[in-house]
Amino acid sequence: MNFIPKLDRRSFVVGTAAAGGGLALGLTLPFGNALAQTASPEVNAWVVIKPDETVVIRIARSEMGQGTLTGLAQLVAEELECDWSKVTTEYPTPGQSVARKRAWGDFSTGGSRGIRESHEYVRKGGAAARMMLVQAAADQWKVPASECTVSKGVISHGASSRSTTYGKVADAAAKVTPPTDIKLKDPKDWTIAGKPLKRLDTVEKTNGQMIYGIDVKLPNMLIAAIKDCPVFGGKLKSYDEAKVAGMKGVKKVLRVNDSTVAVVADTYWHAKTALDALPIVWDDGENVKVSSETIAAWLKEGLADDQPAFVGNQNGDIKDAIAKASRTVEAVYAYPYQNHAPMEPMNATALFTGDRCEVWTGTQNGEAAFAGVLAESGLTPDKCDVHKVMLGGGFGRRGMTDYVRQAVAIAKQMPGTPIKMMWSREEDMLHGKFHPVTQCRMVGSFDDKNNLTGFRMRLSGQSILASVLPARMENGKDPVAFQGLNPRGEAAFGYSVPNLLIDHSMRNPPVPPGFWRGVNVNHNAIYVECFMDELAKSAGMDALEFRRKLMADKPKHLGVLNAVAEKIGWSTPAPQGVYRGLCHHMGFGSYVAGAVEISVLDDGKKIKIHRIVAATDPGYAVNPAQIERQVAGSFVYGLSALFFGECTVKGGRMEQENFDTYDSMRIAQMPKVEAILMPTGHTPWGGVGEPTICVAAPAVLNAYFNATGKRIRTFPLKNHGIGFA
């Protein structure tokens, strides 16, 4: 996905996802505002060097566990040629960025884009700072900069045996004219980037010192607990404030917006206790008639060929291929709603003083949060700011700004008092931005020589963009719905079939969808890769050989598939009672494949996963150790979704409210993941936070079929009575 907005010199547009619809704000930049003065000289926007040689690297993207903070710092440090042991990081604020003509570019951290879409300009930022520092030293020595060398923050002039340090020339460097001709290193020469360095944020995450949004403390701060109408689209009719006004710690009960009420108290426990006791009357509205069953029936209608659909990928003549087929294979699959369920429920702290509004929150998109603050506060950009803190998980949920706006709406009614608004887990489960619901019908056609002549795939279901970023729709079509199914690009289909049609009958139920780590490749990979095994079975062919025949002109897809097949030992028999499955896909610019070994117990009701092999080709690898962790973690997210992940709708609202009914994998269920990192140097670079998730489920499902002969086509597995052994 490429969500980078169009820029011009005088304004920028930030896509900010408001609840229930998209919102784009055109901001006219108040140029000329000074960045808050720091005690140490800034060499340029990306690099500050302190007199004690500490190197502060500014990071615009958000760290939420995926390691982008460390990876981006590595890229800057690589070009800066500084001493890595002296590196620390800081977040510029969106307000500062706006005031400086958007000096730090895009803040958005989703779509696995943190590194892959900013690596070039952050490296140039590091390189420019290095050139300025060297120039400053050369100027002091009155020698050409070209005669100076630099290593680990020490600048030397060999001919005169002089040397100095970054810290000593940083002041002077800040006054050097920034270079315009910047040459970046060949990645082959990297010594900091590309290496499996330790994360920069680990110590504080082991001693309780890391500050997440929920930990923010401000003087005289009060806490708000909220309830939004559980029924999607419902309204807040009334509430009986008198019933709770006298409860301990309660300061105020207030209407946040059309559908939400808040209790503000001295502590969260007091606020929550009073909120639970508050009599609330909701106006549920029309959606009370909506259920998982009504949604499924509506989506099922969309599977019919005669229903209107947007075409995402097409070649040849699929109608003709099916009409002339010697035989066809058909199957229907479905994928449920799922909640992101980050460990830290949504929260934000806001201080509104009448002429200023500031917010402290964990957000995947500082600029979108900033735009949300402007919209909700009614103030101008120079009077607002957002201070980013660590995210207790994001997975796409924290790219949305609904919770930020709620906090501002509350703070606005209590000027001068900082308000920390905290959602309960129940609120978080009821008001997610859910992984969209889809169904899929596929038909494969074979000729009388057992060749696959046609592949027809009809998706029916929900568009994320239609709700979240409608400006990115293309004449009504949601291009992101075809992730992993496109003819080309960063999420390209991995097969060539002579006659192909993939289309999408868009049906948007009144449940708010969102980008859920992996987004649309998660279900698209299940559909395609399970059905490929079904086709291979029909053809009487090995699943790998069947795929290879269709991948002759997809060398990178084939590269990762071959890698997992080799490592799992596909060409040799599996151990007694052990069954294998494999799959591959492409998303977020990366090629990924997975292969597993499982056994089944209790008549197929229990699955034991013995091994997982996963290959990733992201083009370039900035930190191989962190990529391995993302790959391993992807299987926890992907297999939790496969085994447990379902949010069901009844009476227009979600039924699951906590982890007792929305389970997640534990360590006992975690198989060993063997990651194969095989960057082949493609540009544009691929991401790593999301792509691998999509191969978790199909690999296991294909192995499960091989073990049991049962093809599972609806999810999660718990609905079939199947669980982890």
Added chain:
Amino acid sequence: MIRLNINGKDYEVDVENDTPLLWAIRENAGLTGTKYGCGIAQCGACTVHVDGEAVRSCGMQASDAVGKKITTVEGLAVNGTMHRVQKAWIEHDVPQCGYCQSGMIMAVAALLKDKPKPTDQEIDEAITNICRCGTFQQVRAAIHTAAGSNA
């Protein structure tokens, strides 16, 4: 007003009888290393030690902890020396987002006190904390390192 002993220090806290220990620790004592994840003792993010036992503090009333020794992640280091679990966590670069790790570390520290060299099966039985980032592979390796048993 009750008195809680947390990390060797007494706190006079003004809470109700039904206030969970979690919120007394976070809001009254101001120690925010202990995290709220679910409030129903499912996820383990709020795990602390009460008299040396791992307890999910959202499911225990603060008043029931009176007279007991409560240890949170902030109190796991002794005289500025990190606990061996914390050291192993750093060696293995375990945390991703890190939000669940306070509870994970406290659960593991309690396990190692009980079983100094746990087997994989003992780890599976004792450590039931949820981690949505999926750090389990590193968690297991770090437990073995902390136990000095690279099994």
